[in-house]
Amino acid sequence: MVKFNAKNLNIWFGQVHALKGVNMEVQANEILSIIGPSNSGKTSFLRMLNRLNDLNPSFKMSGWLEFDQENIRKIDIEVLRKRVGMVFALPLPLPLSIFENIAYGVKMHGEKNLQKISVIVERSLKQAYLWDEVKDRLKSSAFKLSGGQQQRLCIARTLAVEPEVILFDEPCSGLDPISTAKVEEAMLKLKKDYTIVLVTNNVKQAARVGDRTAFFLSGELVELDKTEKIFTAPGDKRTDGYIRGKFG
Amino acid sequence: MRNTQRTQKIAFFLLFLATLLIVVPVGLIVVIIIQKGLPAINWQFLSDIPRQGMRSGGIFPAIVGTFYLVFGAILFALPIGLLAAVYLSEYAKDNLLNRIIKLAIVNLAGVPSVVYGLFGLALFVVFLKFGASILSGSLTLGIMILPIIITTSREALESVPGSFREVSLSLGASKWQTIRHIVLPNAIPGILTGTILGLGRAAGETAPILFTVAAFYLPRLPKSIFDQAMALPYHLYVISTQVPNVDEKVRYGTALVLLFLVLFMNLVAIIIRYNFRKKKKW
Numbered sequence: 199m200v201k202f203n204a205k206n207l208n209i210w211f212g213q214v215h216a217l218k219g220v221n222m223e224v225q226a227n228e229i230l231s232i233i234g235p236s237n238s239g240k241t242s243f244l245r246m247l248n249r250l251n252d253l254n255p256s257f258k259m260s261g262w263l264e265f266d267q268e269n270i271r272k273i274d275i276e277v278l279r280k281r282v283g284m285v286f287a288l289p290l291p292l293p294l295s296i297f298e299n300i301a302y303g304v305k306m307h308g309e310k311n312l313q314k315i316s317v318i319v320e321r322s323l324k325q326a327y328l329w330d331e332v333k334d335r336l337k338s339s340a341f342k343l344s345g346g347q348q349q350r351l352c353i354a355r356t357l358a359v360e361p362e363v364i365l366f367d368e369p370c371s372g373l374d375p376i377s378t379a380k381v382e383e384a385m386l387k388l389k390k391d392y393t394i395v396l397v398t399n400n401v402k403q404a405a406r407v408g409d410r411t412a413f414f415l416s417g418e419l420v421e422l423d424k425t426e427k428i429f430t431a432p433g434d435k436r437t438d439g440y441i442r443g444k445f446g
Numbered sequence: 447m448r449n450t451q452r453t454q455k456i457a458f459f460l461l462f463l464a465t466l467l468i469v470v471p472v473g474l475i476v477v478i479i480i481q482k483g484l485p486a487i488n489w490q491f492l493s494d495i496p497r498q499g500m501r502s503g504g505i506f507p508a509i510v511g512t513f514y515l516v517f518g519a520i521l522f523a524l525p526i527g528l529l530a531a532v533y534l535s536e537y538a539k540d541n542l543l544n545r546i547i548k549l550a551i552v553n554l555a556g557v558p559s560v561v562y563g564l565f566g567l568a569l570f571v572v573f574l575k576f577g578a579s580i581l582s583g584s585l586t587l588g589i590m591i592l593p594i595i596i597t598t599s600r601e602a603l604e605s606v607p608g609s610f611r612e613v614s615l616s617l618g619a620s621k622w623q624t625i626r627h628i629v630l631p632n633a634i635p636g637i638l639t640g641t642i643l644g645l646g647r648a649a650g651e652t653a654p655i656l657f658t659v660a661a662f663y664l665p666r667l668p669k670s671i672f673d674q675a676m677a678l679p680y681h682l683y684v685i686s687t688q689v690p691n692v693d694e695k696v697r698y699g700t701a702l703v704l705l706f707l708v709l710f711m712n713l714v715a716i717i718i719r720y721n722f723r724k725k726k727k728w
Binding site for chain 1: 539540610611612613614615616617618619620623627628632
């Protein structure tokens with residue numbers, strides 16, 4: 199099943215042409231990795247999927263982008279962002295307690311029953327493999343957690359609003375290898391129930407977790423194929439060069 | 447090498463001297479006013495009405511009047527100023543009109559206070575027929591401190607990291623929910639700073655209340671917001687220039703009470719702000 203479908207998608211930030219005629223699909227229940235050097239448009243593409251680019255006043259777009267066969271611009275923006283969650287590059291806890299961080303989205307969507315919220319908080323923290331580490335200090339500030347714990351908190355916070363898709367924007371760029379492994383483990387488990395789009399600077403990470411991998415360069419989609427294919431027999435010389443570390 | 451060190455010493459000395467030049471006058475003002483005013487302070491001075499043409503008795507009605515005026519001004523200016531600041535920082539698009547509005551607000555803070563006084567006289571006292579009253583005076587003072595409150599509140603709102611907003615929006619919260627639950631709570635210390643500045647200014651100004659509320663001599667407490675009232679800054683002006691043979695210690699005593707009142711109100715706001723800052727977690 200196709201989750202997202204982009205047809206001839208172009209976007210601009212002021213004069214900068216950030217995405218150039220991108221055609222691609224995101225399948226349900228896959229992990230799609232997007233790799234590419236800085237300024238290749240991979241994060242811009244990701245932020246199209248939950249319309250976070252709209253916050254930038256100089257943003258313009260043309261072309262077509264569908265979510266579940268529906269024009270993404272026709273979907274109520276709060277509903278879209280509830281269905282398409284996001285985990286950012288840096289761990290970004292809100293200035294609230296651990297509990298309130300997870301409960302925030304749930305409360306914003308109208309849930310007032312504290313018992314129900316507690317159940318959701320516990321379930322989300324377990325899904326993100328954080329529950330055992332924080333269950334005794336849910337009331338303390340989220341800023342007291344380590345970087346890796348904070349990032350898993352952010353994953354739990356995203357899961358709490360029960361999205362269908364989770365966008366990861368270089369989620370491990372600030373983490374040590376052990377924390378990275380934990381985040382990747384969580385991602386692989388989540389694939390069963392969620393569609394995951396992962397933007398990463400770490401080519402090896404894409405190879406480890408991605409079902410399919412897309413390579414972006416200068417705002418263009420160079421190649422999109424099964425991860426094994428991309429890493430063993432890429433169809434384009436530029437892809438080959440990038441994954442071998444020749445540029446980028 | 448030596449030369450560098452000497453230059454550094456000279457630079458440090460000049461910087462220290464500049465700081466000292468600011469601190470000394472402030473300290474002297476406080477010391478002189480306390481020294482000359484403290485002998486006048488007793489229970490009667492604080493709780494009695496003025497007697498013998500303000501040459502003796504107390505200044506209670508002026509204390510109460512100032513308190514009412516400052517309270518009224520904040521009551522009017524804080525909600526309006528805060529709402530305007532939220533609009534300007536969160537909703538207004540960055541276009542020419544809004545840039546002009548922002549510039550105008552900043553410049554309004556520099557308008558002489560006597561101009562606000564005349565404006566208050568024309569609008570509240572005469573046109574809206576509130577007469578010379580606490581209502582007119584509070585509104586005039588409120589308008590005078592609006593630019594301060596708007597400017598500092600706007601800066602406080604804008605200093606809340608954009609990443610918090612993105613996180614909140616990415617979870618599907620609406621823009622208003624994001625402002626209400628994330629932006630505003632984290633901007634409170636900065637908003638309070640603006641309120642403190644406004645408070646001090648409203649308590650100390652003479653010109654805006656001159657035509658709109660202040661009574662020359664009214665030895666009783668105001669009965670309603672449509673009543674005139676005495677106020678400390680104007681009372682100080684009157685006993686210093688308009689009434690002959692007022693004892694020096696009465697004048698300095700009044701100044702001391704005014705100074706203390708402003709410091710006290712600031713202190714309360716600073717304590718509230720400190721408690722909010724302690725909760726700030728980033």
